[in-house]
């Protein structure tokens with residue numbers, strides 16, 4: 001059996017190769033990839049090149065017809081954190097799918113069987129794949145942040161890219177009112193379509209109990225640290241190549257608050273995340289997803305980098 005897959009060669013170059021698939025390794029299962037979303041973090045691999053097939057937001061079908069999405073961290077399943085259902089905190093975390101082992105920009109992908117999350121019958125794969133980085137990561141971060149607060153009047157979301165929009169959607173589904181800020185007008189208006197209020201002046205201090213910083217930009221981090229109220233919580237979700245710093249200012253020294261950092265989501269939150277997607281998943285998909293095919297991957301990245309697409313998804317011919 002042959003299968004097509006993409007290779008990132010660096011400097012923005014994507015090549016395709018057709019390979020003959022061998023037997024499936026012990027402990028692995030082979031999925032036909034039905035959908036694989038592009039993630040902002042893939043842009044780094046596009047520049048640097050990758051030794052493995054990228055793509056880490058994968059939905060597909062097993063040979064027996066079971067539909068599943070792929071949990072990225074290859075957790076051990078036996079350490080104390082895994083045993084407690086906190087698989088994103090695995091003490092023996094070895095690899096991430098699409099980063100250290102082959103991912104989903106391909107017609108097929110082999111993954112550890114324990115990383116396949118079965119999808120409930122009432123949820124289409126095009127929605128289910130959002131349960132990973134977009135909704136799973138957002139929901140887990142908000143759950144951690146809520147543990148620090150007795151109540152939240154209104155949260156600010158800084159950065160309305162795919163994850164920021166996930167945070168906006170999940171926050172509303174959890175009953176948290178949100179303001180949003182993004183210098184990119186089209187992104188901000190998507191957040192507004194989803195029920196966020198455009199943030200007014202962010203020049204003042206002490207404006208919000210909860211600030212979710214999703215952009216990773218230095219200015220966004222600075223804003224978050226300034227507008228958080230004493231007693232409030234900053235959720236540092238944005239990724240950046242720059243270190244996260246705390247200001248050496250009188251204001252910051254005198255601010256009693258939380259800074260919450262989270263990673264992905266634990267397996268024991270999956271059922272709650274399906275419930276969130278039942279409420280807002282189809283609307284979120286319709287607003288942000290751009291369905292494309294595997295041969296269109298180079299163009300998909302070009303337009304993703306240019307900001308034309310919020311969440312391009314490679315969808316197989318079979319799943320169209």
Ligand SMILES: [Zn+2]
Pocket residue numbers: 039040041056057133
């Ligand atoms: Zn991602």
Ligand SMILES: [Zn+2]
Pocket residue numbers: 075076077078079080081082083089090091092093
């Ligand atoms: Zn473990």
